[in-house]
Amino acid sequence: MVTPESRASELLLEIYRRLYALYGPQHWWPGESPFEVVVGAILTQAAAWSNVEKAIANLRNEGLLNPQGLLSVPVDRLSQLVYPSGYFNAKARKLKAFVEHLYLVYGGELDRLFAQPVADLRRDLLSIHGIGPETADSIILYAAAKPSFVVDAYTRRILSRLGLIAADASYDQVQALFMAHLPAEAALFNEYHALLVRLGKETCRRRPLCAACPLLPICPTGRALPPPP
Numbered sequence: 001m002v003t004p005e006s007r008a009s010e011l012l013l014e015i016y017r018r019l020y021a022l023y024g025p026q027h028w029w030p031g032e033s034p035f036e037v038v039v040g041a042i043l044t045q046a047a048a049w050s051n052v053e054k055a056i057a058n059l060r061n062e063g064l065l066n067p068q069g070l071l072s073v074p075v076d077r078l079s080q081l082v083y084p085s086g087y088f089n090a091k092a093r094k095l096k097a098f099v100e101h102l103y104l105v106y107g108g109e110l111d112r113l114f115a116q117p118v119a120d121l122r123r124d125l126l127s128i129h130g131i132g133p134e135t136a137d138s139i140i141l142y143a144a145a146k147p148s149f150v151v152d153a154y155t156r157r158i159l160s161r162l163g164l165i166a167a168d169a170s171y172d173q174v175q176a177l178f179m180a181h182l183p184a185e186a187a188l189f190n191e192y193h194a195l196l197v198r199l200g201k202e203t204c205r206r207r208p209l210c211a212a213c214p215l216l217p218i219c220p221t222g223r224a225l226p227p228p229p
């Protein structure tokens with residue numbers, strides 16, 4: 001951690017206020033039901049969202065976008081249906097692993113899975129084949145509507161440039177920073193993550209466009225760069 005603990009909370013809230021003031025609400029996550037959000041969280045691993053939407057549409061058109069449907073469909077057929085999202089054989093196995101766990105432990109009921117405290121739910125999700133920390137946190141935040149901050153490559157890049165984390169910080173270290181220094185509110189975590197993604201895509205790119213960035217006054221990296229010609 002680069003920033004003293006006492007400043008982290010203040011800085012994280014300042015970042016949020018600046019991004020929200022510029023971009024406004026981002027209206028994430030797309031999904032018609034919690035189960036669809038779970039499926040999307042698994043399929044979006046290393047995939048563009050537009051391709052995930054095609055795979056989800058295939059499942060919906062076949063009447064399979066529900067726990068019973070995914071449990072009963074043969075894995076080969078499932079692979080064909082999720083083909084647009086890439087890594088289709090691996091993702092079909094991951095979807096199968098999720099619904100098999102859901103039936104084995106929770107009788108196929110998402111509500112029972114999601115009824116657990118966040119820490120228990122996270123531990124349980126991480127025990128399932130194919131669910132890593134980012135997918136688990138996405139499921140908890142966007143499908144269960146519980147506060148578990150989602151960290152991605154944009155988050156790491158922005159926070160590293162802001163001096164809030166070391167460049168080689170682990171997923172869990174970055175996530176712990178948000179969990180320890182923000183109010184535990186799902187709506188705040190949801191909006192915050194979406195705002196960071198927007199900044200990472202539009203401004204804090206690999207080659208950052210600092211002159212247009214709302215975080216420039218509080219960003220040591222941006223302020224150290226020479227002004228554009």
Ligand code: SF4
Pocket residue numbers: 158161162203204205208209210211213214215216219220221222223
């Ligand atoms: S000022 Fe530049 S480096 Fe800092 S967050 Fe903004 S775009 Fe990224």
